[in-house]
Amino acid sequence: MNTTGIAGPRWRRRTWTIGAAVLTALMVLVAACGDSTDGAEQDISATAECDAEPVILTTEDGVEFVRTPDSCFEDLPDFPFEPNYVEIDGLRQAYVDEGPADGEVVLLLHGQPSWSYLYRDMIPVFADAGYRVIAMDHLGMGRSDKPIDIEDYSYVGHADRLERFIEDLGLTDINVFVQDWGSLIGLKVAGENPDLFATIAVGDGALQPVPEGIELFPPVANPNEIVDIPSRFAAMPAQQVPFYDGCEPIFGGLGEGYFGDWMVYAMTAESFHASEVVEAMTWFDLTPEEEAAYDAPFPSRTYMAGPRVFPSLVNQLGGNTIEAWNGLTSFEKPFLTLWASNDPGQLGACETQQQLIDNIPGAAGQPHDRLPEASHFLQDDQGTEIANRLVDWYDNLDEEPAGATQGEERVGYELLQIQDDGTIWAWIANDMTQAQFDALELPSGWLKNQPREGVPDASQFNGSPGNDGVLLEEEHFGFKWFHSATVRPMIGSLDDEGLIRASTVEKDHEIGFDPGSTLSLLVSPSGEIYVMVSRDAGRTTDDPTLPAEWEIVEHVVPNGFTAVLSGETTVIRMDNEDSYQGPVTGLDLEASSAAGVRLGVVDTALMADLAASDDDGPF
Known part of the structure; x- marks a missing residue:
């Protein structure tokens, strides 16, 4: 485990009543360590019960946050990987780090409302093939720290943290796979720092070049209001129905206003849970244990500011993606798209995939595909298949035809x-x-x-x-x-x-x-x-x-x-x-x-x- 030393933040109680397990842990800690706040924050997350009252911690810059207790992540199905952490601006960024330390790097970036658990079927494939595979949890997601104020999250902030993460781990020649919000964040960093990346692969993602001053959707009017909104996801069958005939929507698509509705639902709906979204947007039915794993980072609403605000960050793209998009349109290193064939959202459309293929030079001649029996969270539906394809792709890129040198006719x-x-x-x-x-x-x-x-x-x-x-x-x-x-x-x-x-x-x-x-x-x-x-x-x-x-x-x-x-x-x-x-x-x-x-x-x-x-x- 590559855990770095973490400076201890200040902490206070969420309410006047602290759960018994937390109080006991603090008493033991004081006896053992005196006034050491470094030990305090470590022990709170390590020993607290999952259903304990959230303990509010504070960075030196005054950012209030919570840390999901380790007990929430016990016995996750098919996810035996130890967490690692790096501190960025006083907040822990969590990641899985598997495979040989000197292997070529594969970096996996998830979206919303998932976390690195989404890559549980892909991580072993890369590690077994000799790659060092790193699956990072974005701020507010997974085992990373979670600021409780939605104002502490921003699109540029997520991208800056990813750059810092790459720098702190000393990663170079990265083979990155991105999906959903992982693509908007990862492609921004790749487009602005192309020398850091050896290859880019995208699944159901995009980077839209939005001019400065453009707000794509009306902002959520009362973001801190808790509203009883019927869940559209709960109405979807566990075994997903076909949404496409080839590239043609069978039901006419989700409509132009669906993303604005999604922003409101994620921000304010009392019924919003990560598991119901992932369940609805996968082809195959999740087991109850898998659903619980997707909900594990968020034992109460206090922990959910990150996934709640993520969709609304789309209104921060204006002026913040142009440089990256221009960089991608000059990216000549290998660029691959692997899409789900049954993602009903805009990211799943053939046109979205084709825009990347048509505009990024490195996409020319690559084995792009749309995978059957896969929906928006295609890593859950077809993770092993995707990882095997990527390993084969990497291997084929390394094979140079004999008898030919650079500059010669092929x-x-x-x-x-x-x-x-x-x-x-x-x-x-x-x-x-x-x-x-x-x-x-x-x-x-x-x-x-x-x-x-x-x-x-x-x-x-x-x-x-x-x-x-x-x-x-x-x-x-x-x-x-x-x-x-x-x-x-x-x-x-x-x-x-x-x-x-x-x-x-x-x-x-x-x-x-x-x-x-x-x-x-x-x-x-x-x-x-x-x-x-x-x-x-x-x-x-x-x-x-x-x-x-x-x-x-x-x-x-x-x-x-x-x-x-x-x-x-x-x-x-x-x-x-x-x-x-x-x-x-x-x-x-x-x-x-x-x-x-x-x-x-x-x-x-x-x-x-x-x-x-x-x-x-x-x-």
């Missing part, structure tokens, strides 16, 4: 295997050199596809055809290959002159282009768009030949672009061996200032007979 090596049904399987190797590829001696039924230079800035194969989203890897000819695509028989000509010939390819492939990139696009007479994916490494000309009515357009993407090629994709090979694939969507050619270039026409076929040649291939 050349891929591909074999084509003819199947009995007439299809062709494409296999790609990431661990060989040009000389090794040239030296391969292949049996009948195997062909070499000429080395290809990858045009995109990022490329991600999410799975092999017919393999349930998993890459099929096999060893052939002494090297490791993965099945990237299955090529169907040629679909014939796409134009009246017989010049644009193509194949249908089944694959699950995402290709990304950095912000400011210029895409080479092949545009059909009907407006279908195909993007250049690769070029012949040994090409002798950059000028392909086109039939009438077809165009090649150079198109700039200021915010970057990710082409999703999933399922059946049309692959076109030009006469100069440039490869275009699609059709793709999401590009506004009319908005481009670049003019289309129509080239001349030559009578040439796209692909030669694969069985008779080792020069041609579908990619």
Whole structure:
């Protein structure tokens, strides 16, 4: 346990009557330690009963706070982790610290009204994989100290404490995962301090660039009033119903005013409890013991100022997120989004996830996903799955293809295997050199596809055809290959002159282009768009030949672009061996200032007979 020395705050009674257990503890303490206030505050939280009257402590700066008794956290299901503390401005910040001390750091940031218990299924996965995993409790949450006045909480204050926390623990090269308010806090710190972070992963979160002076919602009129408000969460079934069909809301969404209502409910409702919110916003039913664990930090309303005020901090975003957002739009290190498929709030919308993907350079080509059977608190629903995906993601980022150095063209090596049904399987190797590829001696039924230079800035194969989203890897000819695509028989000509010939390819492939990139696009007479994916490494000309009515357009993407090629994709090979694939969507050619270039026409076929040649291939 990495507990630091804590200076003792002053304390006073919440009422004139103190619980018997607290009084007894204080009497023992005085006998043992005399006038030491340091021992007093430690003993109060360590020995008090969970249902004892709250004891109000005070920092040197006059901030009154309470500290949840340790007894409230006894016997939590699946959470055997010891607490650690660091003091920031006289208030303890609690955190879990597991795994090897010298391991790469994974930092987990929760939202509201949860705490680090939300990460109970993820922490062991990271620790077992050799990472040092740290799950922090925000001020007012979990085992951290809890100021009792809502005025002692602020959005910038939470972010500043996170920066201090990182500094005090000496954390660098951080792999951070953030969700809910953990994203608004964590992404602010990451956007303003990008050098501290190696990767960023977000689940159902955002950072909205709000101009200064903007207040997004009416403030709660009487924040200290306790009101009997019927709970909308209590009406939701324990086993959550589907809210989405793909990206389309089934019930029309929660409505524009729901967050303002949520601010009022969290701040004033007598019935507000953390467990009912987490229960309602998870796909799977929580056990009674798990519900009690989410409520453990808050044995009475005195402890709840933090979760009560959190939603209202949205009105403090104005002017405090612009710098961070600008930093994120220049963040080129890996950035991943893993979303719940059934979060009914705004953070769960496809548009919210896509805004991050479209605007953050490091998101290009990453394996973004929406997880089934998961709602807003997706760490509770799919924690093990998320952690395993992140570990795999980190590991894949560490693997550099052999034979390639920074600044060189990225050349891929591909074999084509003819199947009995007439299809062709494409296999790609990431661990060989040009000389090794040239030296391969292949049996009948195997062909070499000429080395290809990858045009995109990022490329991600999410799975092999017919393999349930998993890459099929096999060893052939002494090297490791993965099945990237299955090529169907040629679909014939796409134009009246017989010049644009193509194949249908089944694959699950995402290709990304950095912000400011210029895409080479092949545009059909009907407006279908195909993007250049690769070029012949040994090409002798950059000028392909086109039939009438077809165009090649150079198109700039200021915010970057990710082409999703999933399922059946049309692959076109030009006469100069440039490869275009699609059709793709999401590009506004009319908005481009670049003019289309129509080239001349030559009578040439796209692909030669694969069985008779080792020069041609579908990619």
